[in-house]
Amino acid sequence: MQSLPIMTDSTFDVAERVAVLTLNRDDVRNALTGTALVDEIVRAVEWVNKAADVSVLVLTGAGAAFSAGGNIKEMQLKQGIFAGSAAEIEGQYRQGIQRMTLAMASAEVPVIAAVNGAAIGAGFDLACMCDLRLASSDALIGETFINLGLIPGDGGSWYLQRLVGYQRAAELTFTGRLVQANEALALGLFLEVVAPEQLMTRARELARQIAAKPPQATRMTKRLLRYATSHELDDLLQISAAYQGMLHQTEDHSEAVNAFLEKRPGRFTGR
Numbered sequence: 579m580q581s582l583p584i585m586t587d588s589t590f591d592v593a594e595r596v597a598v599l600t601l602n603r604d605d606v607r608n609a610l611t612g613t614a615l616v617d618e619i620v621r622a623v624e625w626v627n628k629a630a631d632v633s634v635l636v637l638t639g640a641g642a643a644f645s646a647g648g649n650i651k652e653m654q655l656k657q658g659i660f661a662g663s664a665a666e667i668e669g670q671y672r673q674g675i676q677r678m679t680l681a682m683a684s685a686e687v688p689v690i691a692a693v694n695g696a697a698i699g700a701g702f703d704l705a706c707m708c709d710l711r712l713a714s715s716d717a718l719i720g721e722t723f724i725n726l727g728l729i730p731g732d733g734g735s736w737y738l739q740r741l742v743g744y745q746r747a748a749e750l751t752f753t754g755r756l757v758q759a760n761e762a763l764a765l766g767l768f769l770e771v772v773a774p775e776q777l778m779t780r781a782r783e784l785a786r787q788i789a790a791k792p793p794q795a796t797r798m799t800k801r802l803l804r805y806a807t808s809h810e811l812d813d814l815l816q817i818s819a820a821y822q823g824m825l826h827q828t829e830d831h832s833e834a835v836n837a838f839l840e841k842r843p844g845r846f847t848g849r
Contacts, residue, residue: 583625587614589640590622595633595789596782597626604641609649610675610700611659619704620681627686630848633789633796635685636781637708638692644717645701648675653726671731675700679733682707683804686797688788692781693717694774698756703734706741709800711767712781714774717759719767721747725754740807742766792830793848 582590589600599622601608601615610616619637626635639645652658659670682689682704691697691708696718705711705719721738723730730738730751739747742765750757759771772780788796798821806814825831829849837844 580625580629583618583621585614585618585621588618588622590618590625592629592632594786595631595793596636596785597622597629597632597634598636598638598782601637601639601645602641604639604643606649607643607646607696608639608641608701609646610678610704611647612649612652612657615645616675616678619678623681623685627684630793633687633791633793634785635687635689636692636785637689637704638778638781639694641695643695643701644691644693644697645704646696647699647701647703647722650726675732678704679707686800688796688800690781690785692777693719693768694777698722700730700732700734703730703732703737706734706737706767709803710769710784712777712784713759713762713768713771714777715759715771716774717762717768717771718756719762720754720756721750722754722756724752790843790846792825792828792834792844792846794828794830795825798825 582592588602591598599619603609603613603615606613608615622635626632649658653660659674660667662670688710689708691705691711693705693711693713695714695716697705698718698720699722702719702721721730721734729735735747735751738750742750746765757765759768762768763771770780802818802821805817830846833846834844
């Protein structure tokens with residue numbers, strides 16, 4: 579395994595083919611601006627993409643919040659990403675928080691958000707960028723940009739309507755209201771809601787279940803699901819056939835077939 583990336587505002591660990599990135603700036607409710615967290619999310623995804631022995635990335639927060647999104651005190655003082663002319667702010671968004679969005683879109687493995695608390699604004703959008711979202715019963719989400727006279731500058735408007743449909747996404751975005759965990763579950767934003775003390779146990783359990791599958795097939799499945807969001811059926815079928823041709827030639831495919839017929843767990847090597 580390659581050396582783990584160095585983090586300052588988060589922690590990163592790997593075990594049983596599962597990487598866990600924990601946002602660790604509880605002093606600012608894991609805000610994504612004014613901290614190193616955007617850089618470290620980008621670094622973690624890039625590292626995982628190169629790590630053939632990792633099959634799943636779990637993203638969570640330490641402390642009371644998953645992520646409060648933008649630092650509102652910095653907005654008031656017009657500091658950091660919020661400083662300068664309109665053109666300068668545009669560039670800072672593109673070179674700042676939008677790098678996180680593009681990195682999350684480039685993730686080659688399934689990403690699970692374990693939403694431990696408040697996920698607000700860009701913090702909520704970060705959770706929406708993940709493939710699966712588990713939540714603590716303490717979780718609270720909100721697409722709250724309009725409350726501050728802003729729009730989702732991080733791509734949240736692209737993700738949210740794909741998760742809940744245009745009408746519900748419009749309602750959440752236009753009102754900027756906060757949503758409790760159980761309503762978010764009913765809306766399909768969360769896969770499951772569990773007790774706070776069970777969240778990471780359940781997240782790791784789900785991650786290990788996915789990580790036990792053939793690694794190449796897992797990565798190609800992730801790639802195919804993303805491809806399907808922006809391509810027509812004919813294009814999807816063509817790339818599906820190409821991926822299938824490659825996977826039929828792998829040792830893990832043969833092992834999976836044999837394990838199924840022999841009624842035993844598969845032993846996969848990523849070859």
